Amino acid sequence: xxxxxxxxxxxxxxxxELDFAAGFGTLTGETGAGKxxxxxxxxxxLGERADGGLIRSGCERAEVCAEFALDDALSAGExxxxxxxxxxxxxxxxxxxxxxxRSRAYLNGSPVTVQQIREVAERLVDIxxxxxxxxxxxxEAQRQLLDSHAQLGELAGQVADAWRAWRSATEALENASQGxxxxxxxxxxxxxQVRELETLGFSADEWTSLNxxxxxxxxxxxxxxxxxxxxxxLSDDEAACETLLDGALGRLDELxxxxxxxxxxxxxxxxxxxxxxxxVSALHRYSDRLDLDPERLGEVERRIEAVLSCARKYRTDPExxxxxxxxxxxxxxxxGEEVDIAALEARVLAARxxxxxxxxxxxxxxxxxxxxxxADVSHVMQQLALGGGRFExxxxxxxxxxxxxxxxxxxxxxxxxxSDSRPLAKVASGGELSRISLAIQVVTSQAAKVPTLVFxxxxxxxxxxxxxxxxxxxxxxxxxxxxxxxxHLAQVAARANWQWQVSxxxxxxEVRSRVVDLDEDGRVEEVARMLGxxxxxxxxxQHAREMLGFS
Numbered sequence: 001x002x003x004x005x006x007x008x009x010x011x012x013x014x015x016x017e018l019d020f021a022a023g024f025g026t027l028t029g030e031t032g033a034g035k036x037x038x039x040x041x042x043x044x045x046l047g048e049r050a051d052g053g054l055i056r057s058g059c060e061r062a063e064v065c066a067e068f069a070l071d072d073a074l075s076a077g078e079x080x081x082x083x084x085x086x087x088x089x090x091x092x093x094x095x096x097x098x099x100x101x102r103s104r105a106y107l108n109g110s111p112v113t114v115q116q117i118r119e120v121a122e123r124l125v126d127i128x129x130x131x132x133x134x135x136x137x138x139x140e141a142q143r144q145l146l147d148s149h150a151q152l153g154e155l156a157g158q159v160a161d162a163w164r165a166w167r168s169a170t171e172a173l174e175n176a177s178q179g180x181x182x183x184x185x186x187x188x189x190x191x192x193q194v195r196e197l198e199t200l201g202f203s204a205d206e207w208t209s210l211n212x213x214x215x216x217x218x219x220x221x222x223x224x225x226x227x228x229x230x231x232x233x234l235s236d237d238e239a240a241c242e243t244l245l246d247g248a249l250g251r252l253d254e255l256x257x258x259x260x261x262x263x264x265x266x267x268x269x270x271x272x273x274x275x276x277x278x279x280v281s282a283l284h285r286y287s288d289r290l291d292l293d294p295e296r297l298g299e300v301e302r303r304i305e306a307v308l309s310c311a312r313k314y315r316t317d318p319e320x321x322x323x324x325x326x327x328x329x330x331x332x333x334x335x336g337e338e339v340d341i342a343a344l345e346a347r348v349l350a351a352r353x354x355x356x357x358x359x360x361x362x363x364x365x366x367x368x369x370x371x372x373x374x375a376d377v378s379h380v381m382q383q384l385a386l387g388g389g390r391f392e393x394x395x396x397x398x399x400x401x402x403x404x405x406x407x408x409x410x411x412x413x414x415x416x417x418x419s420d421s422r423p424l425a426k427v428a429s430g431g432e433l434s435r436i437s438l439a440i441q442v443v444t445s446q447a448a449k450v451p452t453l454v455f456x457x458x459x460x461x462x463x464x465x466x467x468x469x470x471x472x473x474x475x476x477x478x479x480x481x482x483x484x485x486x487x488h489l490a491q492v493a494a495r496a497n498w499q500w501q502v503s504x505x506x507x508x509x510e511v512r513s514r515v516v517d518l519d520e521d522g523r524v525e526e527v528a529r530m531l532g533x534x535x536x537x538x539x540x541x542q543h544a545r546e547m548l549g550f551s
Contacts, residue, residue, distance in 0.1 A: 001020070001022060001068065001069045001071070001451050001452060001482045002020045002042075002066060002067075002068055002124070002125065002452045002482060002484075003019065003020055003067045003068060003069050003090070004017065004018065004019050004020065004065075004066070004067040005017075005018045005020065005038070005041065005042060005045075005064070005065070005066050005067075006018075006063075006064065006065040006066075006067075007038075007041045007063075007064050008062065008063045008064070009055060009056040009059040009061065009062045009063065010037070010040075010041050010044070010054060010055070010056060010062045010063075010064060011034070011037045011040070011041075011054055011056060011062075011513075012034050012037060012056065012504065012511055012512055012513040013034070013037060013038075013041070013056070013512065013513050014056060014512050016513075016514075016515060018038075018500075018515060020482070020484070021497065021498050022482055022497075023478045023479070023482065023483070023496075023497035023498065024474055024475050024477070024478025024479075024483045024485070024495065024496050024497050024498075025478075025482075025483070025484050025485070025496050025497060025498040025499065025500065026484075026485050026486070026487050026492060026493045026496040026498075026499050026500070027484065027485070027486045027487070027499075027500050027501075027502055027515075028486075028487060028488070028493050028499060028500070028501055028502070028526055028530060029501050029502035029503055030503065030504070031488070032504065033502045033503050033504045033513065034502050034504055034513030035457075035486045035502045036456055036457070036486055037513055038486075038502070038515070039127065039129075039454060039456045039486060040054070041064045042064075042066065042125065042127070042454065043127055044062075044064055044095060044097070045064040045065065045066045045093050045094070045095045045117075046066070046093070046117065046118070046121035046124070046125055046127075047095075047105070047114050047115075047117040047118035047121050050097050050101070050103055051101045052097070052098075052099050052100065052101045054097060055097060055098075055099060057510075060098065060099055061096055061097060061098045061099065062096070062097045063094070063095070063096045063097075064094070064095055065092065065093065065094045065095075066092070066093045066094075067090060067091070067092050067093075068090055068091040068092075068093075068124055068452075069090050069091075070087055070090055070091055074449070075123040075449060076091065076120055076123040076124050079119060079120050079123060080120070083116070085107060085108055085110070086108060089108075091107070091108065091120070091124070092106075092107070092108050092109070093105070093106070093107060093117060093120075093121070094106040094107075095114075095117070105117045107120070122450070123449075123450065124450065124451065124452060125450060125452045125453075125454060126445060126450040126452070126453050126454070127454040127456065128441045128445075128453070128454065128455045128456065128458055129456050129458075136411060136424065136433075136436075136437055136440065137424060137425045139408055139409065139410065142393075142409045142410065142411045143404060143408070143409040145440070145444060146366060146369060146370060146373065146393060146409050147366070148444075149369065149373055149443075149444045150365060150366065150368075150369030150373075152362060152365055152366065152369070155358065155361065155362050155365065156362060156404065156405070158358050159355070159358045159359050159362050159403070159404070159405050160403045160404065162351070162354050162355040162358050162359070163355055163359075163401065163402065163403040164403065165351045165354070165355070166348070166351040166352050166354075166355045168351075169344070169347045169348040169350075169351040170348050170351075172344055172347075173341070173344040173345060173347075173348050176341060176344055177341065186335060187332065187335045190328050190331060190332045190335065191332065193314075193328055194325065194328050194329055194332060196310070197310065197321060197324070197325040197328070198325065200306065200307070200310055200321075202307055202310070202318075202321055202322065203322055204319045204322050207307065207318050207319055210300060210303060210304055210307075211304075213300055214300045214301065214304060217300060230283060234276065234279070234280050234283070235280045241276060242273075242276060242277070242280065245269065245272070245273050245276065246273070248269060249266060249269050249270065249273060252265060252266045252269070253266055307321070355401065356401075359401055359405050359406045360406065362405050362406075363395065363405060363406050363407060366395060366405070366407070366409070367395055370392075370393035370394075370395060370409075371393075373391075373393060373443065373444075374390070374391050374392045374393050376443045377391040377436075377439050377440050377443050378390045378391045380439035380442055380443055380473070381435070381436065381439050383469045383473070384435040384436075384438065384439055384462075384466050384469055384470070385435070385465070385466045385469075386416065386432065386435055386436065386439075388415040388416070389413060389414070389415045389416045389436075390413070390414045390415045390421075391411070391412075391413060391436065391439070391440075392411075392412040392413070392414060392421055393409060393410070393411060393412070394409075394410040394411075394412050394421075395407040395408075395409065395410075396408040396409075396410050410423055411423070411424040412424060412427075413427040413436065416432065424436070434458065434459070434460055434462060435462060435466065437458065438458050438459065438462075438470065438473075441455070441458065442473050442474075442477060445477065445481075450481075451481055451482060452481065452482045452483075452484070453477065453481055453482070453483045453484070454483075454484045454485075454486075455474065455483070455484070455485040455486065455487075456485075456486045457486050457487060457488065458485075459485075459487055459488075459489050459492055460488075462489065463489065464491075467489045467490075467491035467492055468491045468495075470489070470491070470492055471489070471491050471492040471493075471494065471495030471496075472495060474492065474495065474496075475495040475496070475497075478496075478497060488530065489530070490527045490530035490531045490544070490547065491547070493523075493526070493527055493530060494527055494544070494547035494548050494549075498517070498518075499518045499522075499523050499526065500515050500516065500517055500518065501515070501516045501518055501522065501526050502514070502515050503515075503516070520548075520550060523544075523548055524541055524544050524545050524548065524550065525541070525544075527544035527547060527548060528540045528541045528543070528544040531543060531544055531547075
């Protein structure tokens with residue numbers, strides 16, 4: 001339920017904070033006082049498109065905050081949990097608009113996208129504008145309303161996905177049939193290239209090891225000579241390092257008896273002698289492994305040349321050859337599917353079968369929902385001075401099907417002025433269309449799970465006894481949900497549980513909108529104004545009091 005709406009520098013509103021109650025409430029006031037501005041502000045914070053024109057003249061930005069309780073908005077709570085938002089303290093939406101037309105949105109203090117605001121908002125509030133009946137004349141809007149009312153959105157989405165899959169398979173088959181020769185030539189070339197690289201059997205790791213081995217083999221003679229020369233200097237010659245170091249150690253050991261300071265030096269030389277011995281042993285082992293192998297060198301050089309030849313042929317680096325092979329293999333696999341006409345035909349058949357199954361299921365659900373919705377709206381129409389009128393929903397077949405299913409949805413009216421069943425736009429007058437729209441909105445809203453409903457002057461063109469029925473219907477709706485209605489009808493306002501008066505005042509040459517929460521006397525005065533116009537008499541006030549049910 002909507003608990004509080006805070007508005008700052010929005011159109012004619014400088015600063016306003018409204019606390020909402022449960023049940024059915026109305027916003028009333030003179031024409032042009034700014035009643036619909038409050039609805040526009042609510043729509044803005046719920047994610048509607050906005051531009052700089054919404055900012056109050058002379059101000060740098062506009063800001064609207066809406067606070068909701070989540071007790072009666074279970075789906076909104078689920079959305080918050082799925083998107084990692086806390087739900088303990090309700091829900092606070094805030095949106096700011098600057099003079100450049102850029103807006104920023106926040107949910108419980110965290111920055112979010114406008115799309116996220118819209119996703120959660122559709123679980124919180126349903127706004128019916130005064131021109132809602134105009135959209136009901138569009139086939140797309142009629143289909144969406146029926147699917148939404150019957151909770152068929154997920155199935156309709158599956159049908160659309162199946163349609164696109166079917167079209168994609170059909171297109172692939174057509175392309176394959178038209179370009180079969182070209183695809184066959186491409187496939188033959190790829191098969192030859194893949195076969196060549198697979199025969200080469202080359203990997204990126206091998207390229208590194210080949211180059212390392214080639215360097216070693218190509219310089220084997222120098223390596224042998226260097227190892228032998230080093231061994232001679234270190235240990236093999238008469239004046240080798242080991243011999244000289246042993247002599248120095250023996251002499252210093254004798255002298256250390258006379259001067260202990262030499263002990264540290266002999267320890268260092270002993271350590272050096274041990275490490276020198278390890279180095280000599282390692283060098284002997286290395287020298288033993290070295291071998292002049294011209295045949296292996298030739299093998300390595302031929303392997304390197306084969307790899308380089310392939311790389312030059314396909315204009316790539318040797319290291320890239322394995323990735324090139326994988327790319328050709330993937331393309332060859334895809335071409336195999338494209339060239340396989342039989343496989344593509346089977347794919348088309350399977351896609352069409354799935355689409356048909358889902359679309360027929362959707363059609364059956366739509367037909368059932370259409371019958372029930374038609375009966376429910378027709379029942380409400382009888383209460384809105386549309387006696388004898390019947391609301392029907394026709395499912396007009398689409399022979400080849402479409403993304404939205406196997407039929408067009410068409411709202412029809414029968415029984416008005418003795419007419420047969422005909423499309424809504426060709427039967428109803430402006431006033432009748434408003435009443436039919438209201439009947440549809442009341443019925444579809446009752447089936448929805450949205451806790452707050454807003455009606456913005458949907459009762460335009462209605463009066464007299466019909467207006468009383470409208471008020472009663474909205475009051476009944478308010479017993480189940482929070483309902484807010486912008487109205488100019490006294491009969492509707494009198495049925496409300498609570499009432500606000502919107503007025504426009506001049507402050508130092510600047511026009512601003514003001515909202516007053518009316519008490520019992522205030523409601524009597526406002527309903528009397530709505531009944532009697534400029535001059536309000538005691539009789540008018542008495543009539544207003546009776547309508548309100550005040551003693």
